[in-house]
Amino acid sequence: MTKSEGATVDVAVVGAGPAGLIAGLAMAEVGFKTAIIGPPADPRDGRTAALFQASVALLKRLGAWLLVAPSTEPLDAIRLIDATGALFRAPEVTFHAREIGEEAFGYNVPNAVLTAALEQLAASRVRRIVTPAVTAIAPGPESVTLTIAEGETLDCRLVAAADGRQSPSRDAAGITPKRWSYDQGAVVCTFEHTRPHNRISTEFHRRCGPLTVVPAPGNASNLVWVDTLSEAERLAALDDAAFITELGRHLQGLLGQVTLRSPRRMFPLSGQTAEPMAQNRIALIGEAGHVIPPIGAQGLNLSFRDAATLADVAAAARDAGEDIGGAKAMAHYSAARRFDVTSRIWTVDLLNRSLLSDYAPVHLLRGLGLFALSTLPPLRRRIMREGIAPPQSTPKLMQPTA
Template sequence: MKDAHQFDIAVVGAGPAGLVAGLACAASGLKTAVIGPRADAADGRVAALLNGSINVIKRLGLWETIEPVAAPLTGIRLVDATDHIFRAPEVLFDASEIDLPAFGYNVANSDLTRALEAAAETRLARITTRAVTSFESTDSGAFLTTADGETVTASLVAAADGRNSFIRRYAGIPVTDWSYPQIAVVTSFAHPRPHNGVSTELHRPSGPLTVVPGPGNTSSLVWVETPREAERLLRLDDDGFIRALNTHIAPLLGPISALAPRRSYPLSGQTAMRFGKGCVVLIGEAGHVVPPIGAQGLNLGFRDAAALAEIAAAARSGGSAIGAPETVDRYDRSRRADVASRVFAVNLLNRSLLTSFPGVNLARGAGLAALAASRTLRQQAMREGVSPSLAPLMLTAPIAAGVGKAAPGLDAPSPSRA
């Protein structure tokens, strides 16, 4: 067995949320390791990073790398495409109404993780391995062993290893699971008409169909359908799928082309009963899984990462142990309301489309009508969307100066490689 590497924080899981957690902790002066496999270079998904997540990227000094491959999200259009008698008016959320150039940016997962991996190589200890195979709590933290026989000790372990988290199970944190009778079909495509940075979400009886602006005249698609219809769409050849999609969005963007390979994801959700226990805290999908509706999943994960870095650094500066029960409890409390509110909102929207109960449809339509009619209500909704009041974090706050550069206190992070 190799000698154990010692760290303040070990992040288990090397997806975007895990890498951001590691980079933010290292930038806060904590000796940090990120443990896990390299990202899938063939991942064709696109991440919609809202303004708070972009601020984290900027504070880490990575925005200049990511901005050239990112597409701004300047507007969000909601369209009632149900067959109900009362159909709500179209609602357009415009970032300029709250004095922002964009709500956020859309970036391919592969481009995002490439930039994060490159930064991790020089700013922290990046331990590449298939998995962590054993976890043992100790008086001073945790002892981890990788599939390659490498050993790590850490005062605090951040589990960022996905919805089936190995670390979460060993920590004994239970979860609540649920599922929906829906499947999301995901792809991207080109089109002749400009999208002008506006995302369009069609609210349909089987679920939302969302077109997200990409670089140039390209867009990404999240098409939520019944399992039977999703399976039919996946069996179609490219021409057949394009014809089916054009029936919904051709008036919006014109005939589509250059269809990327399609993927599908059954819609389900999961939340942990706690977001920390012992010397373990949960990051990203280890703590919460939400359907790909409303761009909530990864943005919640970035806020987890920001909260971890701020709370752990505050514990260190205040003379407390990073893995002390009060530090872990503070992290748990800090994430509960934010996660619960986002899970509730996504669940409410999705189930309101699936129900045939007239009262629910009328309430949803009335809410959209109120947003369409009131600039004040739209502004409140937009501000809450980009800067949740339940998660006030320094790392996600706007940067007054030096846009694209690391903010004071986060510039020139000290490498903490083993």
């Protein structure tokens, strides 16, 4: 199909990873004629994401929750164990969701199950264009013209750029990201264990980064083991038996005997921010707008809030008779996302760097902070709520339904 009157939508989403699919479905949900353009997500992505209640509310609202729920595990509590070996050993702290009136903080959801469910819904709700890539993005005063690998073109009023951390759409918008890397990597895999996890996610705070075990259905958990880059590379290259021995040692017997259920993968840690988050009819969603280390399970939850916020902003512009991709709507979206994104990125960065620091007073401060959390219920409740919920007003699509 060449460019024609028929090849026009309100919103084109570039990228069909988890962030792009959720953004496309959110835009369709508020009434926009939407296209999602890109290759299907890799079904072998063995990662999982801890999705908090507001993200689950969005999945419920879109009708996706019933499709993914059987493969998820609730996260009833989060336990922090100080394994830094620091002189000032912090007390163990366990946060229970029931302390803030919730049954669970959220659910551990396999990425591949999530993207398969969202693709299933997208097939009937949006124009789903499966192509290796959008090869050109040309923003103009009234619309944006996209060209796909096969040579076809499509016009839209607004682009949701969800094409990952390299994001060609972000380049087309004229937004230059700020990037940095950590000398750390995360080893991820799924493993089985003989003792139950009791739906508690446990973070061992170690000097080279946290080692986190997130409950999966049955006697299984997902591992996110952050260590120095060289150590993460060594751990990823070990044979299974040697890796299990090391993992068992670090888990301190918490989950009994462990066996591997999946291959291991290693992700080098990096960070990225983009300012503004929208310009020239192109709004950044997911890792196109922010990359955050896998500490504290924030990345995809932020992306869900990007998607629901863009739906709010564009619907409000339309209802006011304004241009959904105009400068006013773009500034509104950018401002609405700024505090949430930057506060999460800097909190995770600070937590990570406080573990890596060789400076004793930093460990003392961290220990005192955890001590305060273990003893002061109001502070605990505040931190719990802020850790899982949007800091400002909750976007409409993420508000709990009755």
